[in-house]
Structure formats: structure tokens, C-alpha cells
Amino acid sequence: MNKPATIKDIARQLNISISTVSRAMRNAPDVNIETRKAVMALSEELNYQPNKLALSLKQKQTHNIGVLVPNLDYVLATMVKGIDEVALEAGYTVMVCQSNESFGREIVNMRRLLDSLVDGFIISVSSETKVFDHFRKIQEKQMPMVVFDRMTPFLQAPGVRIDNEDGGFQATEHLIEQGYKRIAILAGPKNLGISNERLDGYLRALKKYKMKPDQDLIIYCDFNQHYAYLATQELLQMKKRPDAIFTISDRMAIGAMLAIKEKGLRMPQDIGLVGFNNEPVVSLVTPGISSVDQPAFELGKIAAKLFIETMHNESDMSHVEEVLKVKLIVRESSQRIVTKNGRTK
Amino acid sequence: MNKPATIKDIARQLNISISTVSRAMRNAPDVNIETRKAVMALSEELNYQPNKLALSLKQKQTHNIGVLVPNLDYVLATMVKGIDEVALEAGYTVMVCQSNESFGREIVNMRRLLDSLVDGFIISVSSETKVFDHFRKIQEKQMPMVVFDRMTPFLQAPGVRIDNEDGGFQATEHLIEQGYKRIAILAGPKNLGISNERLDGYLRALKKYKMKPDQDLIIYCDFNQHYAYLATQELLQMKKRPDAIFTISDRMAIGAMLAIKEKGLRMPQDIGLVGFNNEPVVSLVTPGISSVDQPAFELGKIAAKLFIETMHNESDMSHVEEVLKVKLIVRESSQRIVTKNGRTK
DNA sequence: TTAATTCCCGATAACGTTACCGGCAACGCT
DNA sequence: AGCGTTGCCGGTAACGTTATCGGGAATTAA
Numbered sequence: 001m002n003k004p005a006t007i008k009d010i011a012r013q014l015n016i017s018i019s020t021v022s023r024a025m026r027n028a029p030d031v032n033i034e035t036r037k038a039v040m041a042l043s044e045e046l047n048y049q050p051n052k053l054a055l056s057l058k059q060k061q062t063h064n065i066g067v068l069v070p071n072l073d074y075v076l077a078t079m080v081k082g083i084d085e086v087a088l089e090a091g092y093t094v095m096v097c098q099s100n101e102s103f104g105r106e107i108v109n110m111r112r113l114l115d116s117l118v119d120g121f122i123i124s125v126s127s128e129t130k131v132f133d134h135f136r137k138i139q140e141k142q143m144p145m146v147v148f149d150r151m152t153p154f155l156q157a158p159g160v161r162i163d164n165e166d167g168g169f170q171a172t173e174h175l176i177e178q179g180y181k182r183i184a185i186l187a188g189p190k191n192l193g194i195s196n197e198r199l200d201g202y203l204r205a206l207k208k209y210k211m212k213p214d215q216d217l218i219i220y221c222d223f224n225q226h227y228a229y230l231a232t233q234e235l236l237q238m239k240k241r242p243d244a245i246f247t248i249s250d251r252m253a254i255g256a257m258l259a260i261k262e263k264g265l266r267m268p269q270d271i272g273l274v275g276f277n278n279e280p281v282v283s284l285v286t287p288g289i290s291s292v293d294q295p296a297f298e299l300g301k302i303a304a305k306l307f308i309e310t311m312h313n314e315s316d317m318s319h320v321e322e323v324l325k326v327k328l329i330v331r332e333s334s335q336r337i338v339t340k341n342g343r344t345k
Numbered sequence: 346m347n348k349p350a351t352i353k354d355i356a357r358q359l360n361i362s363i364s365t366v367s368r369a370m371r372n373a374p375d376v377n378i379e380t381r382k383a384v385m386a387l388s389e390e391l392n393y394q395p396n397k398l399a400l401s402l403k404q405k406q407t408h409n410i411g412v413l414v415p416n417l418d419y420v421l422a423t424m425v426k427g428i429d430e431v432a433l434e435a436g437y438t439v440m441v442c443q444s445n446e447s448f449g450r451e452i453v454n455m456r457r458l459l460d461s462l463v464d465g466f467i468i469s470v471s472s473e474t475k476v477f478d479h480f481r482k483i484q485e486k487q488m489p490m491v492v493f494d495r496m497t498p499f500l501q502a503p504g505v506r507i508d509n510e511d512g513g514f515q516a517t518e519h520l521i522e523q524g525y526k527r528i529a530i531l532a533g534p535k536n537l538g539i540s541n542e543r544l545d546g547y548l549r550a551l552k553k554y555k556m557k558p559d560q561d562l563i564i565y566c567d568f569n570q571h572y573a574y575l576a577t578q579e580l581l582q583m584k585k586r587p588d589a590i591f592t593i594s595d596r597m598a599i600g601a602m603l604a605i606k607e608k609g610l611r612m613p614q615d616i617g618l619v620g621f622n623n624e625p626v627v628s629l630v631t632p633g634i635s636s637v638d639q640p641a642f643e644l645g646k647i648a649a650k651l652f653i654e655t656m657h658n659e660s661d662m663s664h665v666e667e668v669l670k671v672k673l674i675v676r677e678s679s680q681r682i683v684t685k686n687g688r689t690k
Numbered sequence: 691t692t693a694a695t696t697c698c699c700g701a702t703a704a705c706g707t708t709a710c711c712g713g714c715a716a717c718g719c720t
Numbered sequence: 721a722g723c724g725t726t727g728c729c730g731g732t733a734a735c736g737t738t739a740t741c742g743g744g745a746a747t748t749a750a
Contacts, residue, residue: 004486006706017730022708030728052460053407054706057398057735064462072422080417084443088450093457096441098429105433112438115397116736117409141349254629284599286631351736362700367738375698399736402705461706695748702741709734717726 005046014038025050056116065094065307066118068109070101070126070150073251074279075296079149082300083122090308092119101223103128110134120144120311122303125152127223130191144310148303151193151321158310158320160302164194167292168201170328171246171274174290176209178336180244180272184217184235186228186252195220198248198276217242221252228255236263244272244334250279253289257333272334288331295324350391359383370395401461410439410652411463413454415446415471415495418596419624420641424494427645428467435653437464446568448473455479465489465656467648470497472534472568489655493648496538496666503655503665505647509539512637513546515673516591516619519635521554523681525589525617529562529580531573531597540565543593543621562587566597573600581608589617589679595624598634602678617679633676640669 007025011018016035023031024039042048056062065087069076080096087094095113099106106126111134113121120143123135132154138145139156147159168185175183185202188195199218206213216238221227228247235242236259245260247253253275257267265271267287275282278293302322310317352370356363361380368376369384387393401407410432414421425441432439440458444451451471456479458466465488468480477499483490484501492504513530520528530547533540544563551558564580566572573592580587581604590605592598598620602612610616612632620627623638647667655662 020729032728049460051706052462053398053402057402058707072417072425077417077422081443088453098426108433115394117397281626281629284626285629365699377698396736403737
């Protein structure tokens with residue numbers, strides 16, 4: 001009972017050939033019912049487990065999905081959970097690798113998995129990534145690849161994302177409706193798609209209300225709390241400081257909030273604030289921060305479904321792009337006009 | 346260029362045997378320098394990638410580590426990051442599988458990975474798990490296994506955890522020093538080790554200060570925010586309600602905080618609150634919640650190191666148990682006595 | 691010159707599995 | 721009786737790699 005039992009052991013003990021055992025095991029035709037029973041019984045007794053490696057080597061597929069993510073924060077962890085759910089159901093095992101937003105780690109992780117460990121990839125690109133050659137290798141190998149959340153025009157692949165532009169629009173329009181006049185945006189890194197899309201929504205909202213965008217109020221900064229804190233400090237020291245800030249992530253909103261509080265300004269009276277993601281934390285801080293809610297779990301599930309479709313489908317799906325709706329959740333940080341029932345009109 | 350290049354292709358094109366190519370590739374002796382150069386050059390040109398499956402099949406090891414976690418919340422994600430860091434460095438790829446705190450999923454995930462996909466496991470058990478037979482299979486196969494964070498006496502395996510008992514003690518002693526008299530504890534599920542250890546610390550602190558534990562103030566409840574919220578509501582409706590609450594996780598502390606605020610009680614004046622984990626969120630809410638800080642990232646790294654040691658070490662390491670220090674971080678939620686410099690004595 | 695040593699290399703088996711082909715009975719049909 | 725069909729099974733190659741062995745040529749030692 002030391003070495004794990006193999007198909008050969010069963011064949012030898014039953015005095016039949018390994019081919020027959022193999023057939024019996026996977027319910028193939030051309031095998032007598034009695035023989036099958038005997039094989040099943042013995043395999044049970046020997047606690048036989050088919051060797052996945054050998055199988056994968058033979059039929060050149062692993063039934064593993066490589067999931068490449070830049071980190072495992074709340075949103076991505078939720079998405080991964082969605083992926084996991086669907087993948088498991090479909091008989092796939094997922095290998096999650098996080099790159100820590102590092103370009104180098106992203107490449108290393110990818111190459112590792114690429115070496116015949118997975119059948120394909122579900123990817124959300126790192127914010128550091130500006131070059132996409134390593135992903136091309138996946139496509140060269142004809143491997144299925146699905147991108148999610150953070151997409152990029154440089155990759156021809158099916159994908160699913162949220163309507164970032166609309167999210168940016170909803171957030172900005174809401175601030176305008178609340179009477180804010182000088183609305184700043186903390187956009188993320190310049191090369192990140194979601195960053196620019198949310199910025200586009202911001203710009204469209206300004207345009208709709210005939211407000212002129214002010215370059216001084218459009219801040220690009222790294223996707224994290226501390227940089228948002230610093231950027232907000234600078235914003236608040238301007239002669240004509242903004243009276244509202246839209247940050248493209250909740251983490252950044254938290255940073256902004258800290259700077260605002262430190263300055264002694266009140267939300268929403270002195271300054272309005274809206275974030276993005278609707279992470280649990282924004283409803284816990286005081287004041288609660290308005291934020292654009294996105295269906296992260298659902299998005300993960302769709303990503304996995306797309307992957308499986310791509311696997312089983314011969315036709316080119318690289319043009320497929322699912323876009324999920326988002327919805328602004330209004331909280332105290334931006335709600336100046338209060339109606340009778342406590343909601344904005 | 347469609348099919349990936351193999352060692353055979355190189356051999357054929359160079360008119361040498363596959364053995365020689367194999368040797369050349371892995372810097373084995375017995376190969377001429379010229380030959381090696383030629384092999385290297387051609388393998389570069391053909392973009393050759395050794396097939397990990399074949400290699401694993403041959404030498405019966407995969408260089409993969411299966412990491413089984415109950416979820417991917419902040420603390421565990423941080424630990425996984427630590428594992429990842431060390432594992433990658435040592436040439437291992439990690440496969441993260443989350444069980445969603447479900448016993449069934451834990452088993453499914455484990456069996457998947459067990460079928461020759463990984464060389465061993467690093468495990469944090471699900472809170473639902475009361476039976477550990479499935480883990481025994483790992484040991485039967487002589488596979489290395491390391492447990493982390495959530496340990497259990499039912500598994501003989503090396504592990505690393507934090508000093509939960511001391512954490513519970515620090516938190517409770519602090520509350521006592523702040524003059525709280527009726528200190529409740531929201532403990533987690535009864536079968537969870539970390540839950541009981543933190544409770545033990547709580548009890549030891551009470552004993553040290555000659556305070557009698559009150560069974561009505563010891564609440565077992567599920568490890569999540571909502572149940573903590575409900576439990577706190579009940580606590581606050583008692584005739585002799587507690588004047589402080591220690592929750593064994595920050596998520597539960599948040600739930601408690603919500604119930605406390607709803608009741609209109611002030612922290613720390615009317616009631617004190619201390620959590621566990623020191624997640625970022627506790628410093629963001631108002632008032633900031635005191636919490637026991639644990640070195641999650643470090644813990645992950647040590648878990649991975651233990652694993653690698655176990656791999657390379659023939660001797661039995663199942664008795665090894667590393668315990669990491671924790672440290673209470675005091676915030677407004679529990680700080681009644683303020684000294685000149687704003688710290689407790 | 692001969693023997694011993696070193697340097698390279700190739701052939702083969704093996705890891706555990708499946709796919710393909712061929713073959714031998716037994717059976718049914720004309 | 722002869723023929724095709726069906727049911728069942730075994731042998732073999734292959735997936736891509738490494739380990740083991742053996743052996744020939746070249747170099748060195750005696």
C-alpha cells in the first residue's frame with residue numbers, strides 16, 4: 001500500500017490486459033459487464049486513483065485553468081470566487097497566481113503555467129503591464145484566453161468587464177446634481193484601461209452639463225491609498241480647490257477621505273466624495289462613502305463561462321466582450337440635497 | 346511552428362540522439378561544449394519549452410504546492426501572498442483552492458489536487474471541518490503537509506500559528522486596565538482551535554485580576570459579521586449588559602460596532618470594543634477599533650519554509666510548531682484612560 | 691605497442707495512460 | 721456450409737522526458 005496502485009496492478013491481479021482495465025474504468029464499450037464489475041471492485045479495494053499527469057500527457061490537456069491576477073484584494077478575490085464556482089462545476093481546477101501588480105512576476109507566473117500545466121488562461125492584467133508580448137505566446141500556442149475586469153485593446157481575446165464609462169458618468173452626474181461645481185477626479189495609472197474609461201465617463205458627464213473640464217482637477221496617480229492621500233492633499237491646497245472628488249477606486253477614496261478629514265473639511269457640506277467598487281469598507285466609515293457598485297462575483301462567473309465556451313467552441317470568439325451594468329450607491333459623503341425620505345430625487 | 350517543439354525535434358534537426366539533447370539541456374556532464382552550444386542555440390530558436398507533465402510523470406514530483414484555504418479574506422490573502430513569495434523563490438508553483446468554509450468543497454479540492462497534481466499541501470482548515478479523515482489520505486501517501494493559522498490537534502503535522510492565547514490575554518487585560526468590569530467575548534465556532542485559544546487567553550486575564558467569568562458573557566457564534574451583529578444586539582439587551590466586548594475577529598468587531606452604534610451607545614465611554622487581526626478597516630471606522638495585530642505575511646512565509654524543509658528533510662517534523670507573537674494595537678474604541686501623550690500607561 | 695583511462699554519445703526502458711488495430715470466438719443469416 | 725456481424729479482448733505505439741548502461745574513439749600511461 002506504499003506505492004499508489006496503477007492500472008497495471010489491476011490488470012495483473014485480474015489476469016487481464018491493461019487495455020481492458022482502461023476501457024472498463026472509463027465506461028468505454030467493448031467490455032463485458034462481469035469484467036467491468038471485477039475491475040471496479042478491485043480498483044475500489046486498491047484505492048486506485050488515475051494518474052492525472054499521465055492522462056494529461058497523453059491527451060494534451062490538463063483540465064486546469066490558469067488564473068492570473070494582479071492581487072487578491074476584495075474585488076478580485078470575489079471575482080476569483082466566481083471563476084472558481086463555475087470552473088469547478090465544469091470539471092476544471094483553477095490555479096490562481098498573483099503578480100503583486102508586478103510586470104516581472106506576471107511573466108514568471110505565466111511561463112510557469114504555460115509549460116503544459118494549464119489548458120488556458122483567465123487574466124486580469126497587472127497595472128504595471130504596458131507590453132503584452134508575453135500574452136501573445138498564449139495565443140501562439142492556440143490556447144484559450146479570456147480577459148476580465150482589466151482589459152486591454154492590445155489583446156484580441158474574449159472578455160468580460162463592467163461598464164466603467166457609465167460608472168464614471170453616474171458618479172460625476174450625481175455630484176453635479178448635488179450642486180458641486182469643481183469636481184476633481186483621481187484617475188488611476190494612465191495606461192490602465194479601466195482608469196481611462198472611468199475618466200471618459202467623467203468627461204461625458206461634465207460635457208452634458210456644459211461644464212468645462214479643468215486639467216488641474218484631473219490627477220493621474222498610482223492605484224493605491226497612500227498616493228490618493230497625497231494627491232488629495234495637493235488638491236486641497238489649490239487656490240481654487242475642488243468641492244468634490246471622484247476617485248476611481250474605493251481604496252483611493254479612503255486615502256482621499258483621510259486627507260479631507262485631516263484638513264478639517266466636512267463631507268458632504270464642504271466637499272463631496274464618490275468612490276468605485278462599493279467595497280464593504282465604504283459603508284463602515286463615517287461618513288459613508290458613495291460608490292459605484294459592480295457585480296464582481298457575477299463577473300467572475302461569466303469569465304469562467306466564456307473560457308469554457310472558448311474551449312469547446314471552434315469558432316473565433318475574440319470579438320466577444322460582455323459588459324456588465326454598474327449602479328451608483330449614494331451615501332452621506334456626497335449627498336447634500338436630502339429629500340423627505342432621505343434619498344436624492 | 347504549430348506544435349510546440351520537443352526534445353526530439355531538436356535531436357532530429359541536429360542529427361544527434363535525444364539523450365544527448367536531454368543531457369545538454371540540463372547541463373549534465375558527458376556532453377561536448379560544441380554540441381551543447383548547438384543544442385542551446387536551436388532550442389532558443391525553436392522556442393523550446395520542456396514539458397513539465399512528462400518530467401513530473403517521470404520523476405514523480407510536480408514542484409507544485411497545493412494551498413487549501415477556507416476563503417480569501419484579507420488575512421488569508423496576505424498569508425497566501427507570503428506563501429507565494431517563498432514558494433516561487435524555491436521553484437514551486439502554488440495552486441490556491443478556496444473551500445468557502447465548506448467541508449464538502451474542501452474535500453473535493455483536496456482530492457483534485459491529490460491526483461498527482463501537487464507534491465504536498467499547505468492547509469488552513471475550514472471552520473466547518475470537524476472530521477479530518479480526508480487529510481489522513483495525504484499522510485498515507487507520505488506527502489508533505491503543513492498546517493497554518495488554523496491548526497488542529499487532530500492532525501499530526503508541522504505548522505505555524507500565532508499566539509492566539511496571548512492575543513486573547515492582551516486584549517482582555519487591556520480592557521480590564523481601562524476599568525471595564527463586565528467584559529463579554531464573542532468567540533467563534535466551538536470546534537475552531539483559534540476560537541478556543543483566544544477564549545483561553547480571555548479567561549486567563551480574568552483570572553489574573555480575580556474576575557469571575559460569566560457564562561452569559563461568553564457567546565459562541567459563527568465567524569461572520571452578521572451573526573456578531575445579532576449576538577451583540579442580544580448582549581446589549583441584557584439587564585446587566587456588558588461594558589466591553591472582545592471579538593475574536595475584526596469582521597465580528599465590525600458587526601458588534603454596528604449594533605452598538607444602533608443602540609446609541611458611545612465607545613469607549615459606554616462600552617469598550619477590541620477586535621482581532623488588525624485589518625486595515627479597523628483604523629478607518631469611527632471610532633477606530635483596537636485590535637490584536639498578527640504578522641500574517643510573515644506567517645505565510647514561514648509556512649512555505651516549513652513545507653520546503655519537510656520536503657527536503659527525511660526526519661519527522663510533525664512535532665514542529667512555530668508560534669508567532671502578536672501585539673495589541675490600541676485605538677479609540679477601548680481607550681478610556683488617556684495619558685498626556687495620548688497613550689495608555 | 692598495448693593497456694588503461696577519459697570523453698562523448700546512442701539505444702533502450704520506463705513513468706501511467708489511452709488510441710488504434712487486429713483477432714478470435716460465437717452468433718445470426720442466407 | 722459459408723459468410724458477415726457482433727462482442728470482447730490483447731498487443732503495441734505513443735505522449736515527452738530522464739536514467740542506466742554499454743560502447744566506440746581518442747587520449748594518456750606503461
